[in-house]
Amino acid sequence: MQRFEQKLGQLEAQNRLRSLNLPCGIDLTSNDYLGLAEHPALREAAIQFLQQGGDIGAGGSRLLRGHTDPHAALEEYAATYFAAPKALYFATGFQANTALFQALPHRHDVIVFDEFVHASAREGIQNSAAKHVKVQHNDLNAFEDALLKARQKNPQHIWIAVESVYSMDGDIAPLEELYALAEKFDATLIIDEAHGTGVMGPHGKGVSEDLVMKHGYERIITLHTCGKALGVAGGLVCASADMVDYLINTARGFIYSTAPLPLQAHLVKTALEICASEAGAERRRVLEKLCQKAQQFFGGPGTHIVPIVIGDDAACADIAQKLQSDGYDIRAIRPPTVPEGGSRLRLSLSASLSDDVLSGFFEDFKKHQQKRAA
Ligand SMILES: Cc1ncc(COP(=O)(O)O)c(C=O)c1O
Secondary structure (H helix, E strand, O other): OOHHHHHHHHHHHOOOOOOOOOOOOOOOOHHHHHHHHOOOHHHHHHHHHHHOOOOOOOOOOOOHOOOOOOHHHHHHHHHHHHOOOOOEEEEOOOHHHHHHHOOOOOOOOOOEEOOOOOOHHHHHHHOOOOOOEOOOOOOHHHHHHHHHHHHHHHOEEEEEEEEEEOOOOOOOOOOHHHHHHHHHOEEEEEEOOOOOOOOOOOOOOOOHHHHHHOOOOEEEEEEEOOOOOOOOOOOOEEHHHHHHHHHHHHHHHHHOOEOOOOOHHHHHHHHHHHOOOHHHHHHHHHHHHHHHHHHHHOOOOOOOOOEEEEEEEEHHHHHHHHHOOEEEEEEEEEEOOOOOOOOOEEOOOOOOOOEOOOEHHHHHHHHHHHHHHH
16 A cells, blocks of 8 residues: 555655664663573573473463463562562563553543653553643653642542653653652552663662662552563563452453463573572672763763764764674664654663773764764
8 A cells, every 4th residue: 555655755764764673793782781681591491491391382361271380480489579469470561561551540540651651651551541641751840740730630549650760861760759749649650660670779679679668569560571681571560469460350461362481481580580699789780880881981871771862863873874884783763762853872781791892882983973073
C-alpha cells in the first residue's frame, strides 16, 4: 500500500528511518551495565539447567500449567532480594508495565506521570480507564500541583508513575520527595527501576532500595526489568501481596500470554544471585569509576547512562556513523524516542568496559566534533 511507502520515504527524508543492525564494534550501546549477558556463571547455569532436564518452554500461560518450579523459585528469591511481600515475573518489562497500568488504576482514579516515562508505561497508561496527567520531568512543584488538582476532583485513588534512572537522560528521580508527596496525597508511587536494577542502591537493588527498606511496599510498587543489568530478559513487579494477587487475577498481559521460558526464569534468579554477591558488588564499583570518568569527559548526571546531546537529527546520525567507522557501537537516538531537537548519542557504560576504551572514545568523539565545528 502506498501509505507505507510514503511514510518510510518521509522518515528517510527526516533522517529518522530506522533499520535493524547487527552489533558490531565495541559495545557502548547495550543496557548490559554489569556485563552479565555473557557472564560465564550464567552460561554454566544454562548448561546445567538443560543437562538436568530443565524445561525450555513453559507450554502454557502461568494460570494454565505454565507455572513451573523455576518461576516459583525466581519469584520467591526476588521478593526476598527486593524486600517485597511478593514478586511477579513477566516475559518482558514492556509487558509488565502495560499489564500493571492497565490492571491497577480504575476508572475513577488518576495517574500522574512524569513526561519522560518509558513508552511501555505510556502504553499502559493510555490503555487504562483512569484519567491521566502528564507532569514536567522531575519537577517536584509540578508533581505537587498536579496531585493537588487531582485530589480536589475526589478520585478513588491516585497513582504516581516515574522511573528511577531515566533511560535517555540518565538522571535520577527524587524518590524520597516523591514518596513524601505520595503520602501527603494518599497516592501509590510506581517506580520503574529498569535502569536502576542491579546497578544502583547499596546492594544493587535499585535507587529505591533504601526507600522500600524504610517504608515497605504499602504505597510503593517497583518494576525491575531483567534484560538490562541482569543480562537476561523479563520484568519483575514487586508489590504488596494483594496487588500481586490482583495482577495474577486481572492483568491481561499476564493471564493471556504464554509464561516466560522456565530456563529464562532460572537464569534471572542466577543473575540476581550474582548481583547479591561480592562479584556483583565488585562490578558495581568498576562501573562507578567509569561513571565518574565519563562525567568528567561529557558532564551529565554521572550515572551509567550518558546523554551526549547533539540536537540536530542529521548531525547526530553523521557523528554516530563516524564513530561506528572508528569501531564503536554507538547509535543515534532521535525523536520520537527523545524530544524534538534532542537527538543524541546515548553512551551506555558497562562494567566490562576498560578505562582506556572510554578515554579513546572521548578523544575520537572530540576529533569529530572539532571537524564539524571547523
Ligand atoms: C524504563 C524502561 N521501562 C521498561 C522497559 C521495557 O523493558 P523490556 O526491554 O524488558 O521490555 C524499558 C526498555 O527499554 C525501559 O527503558
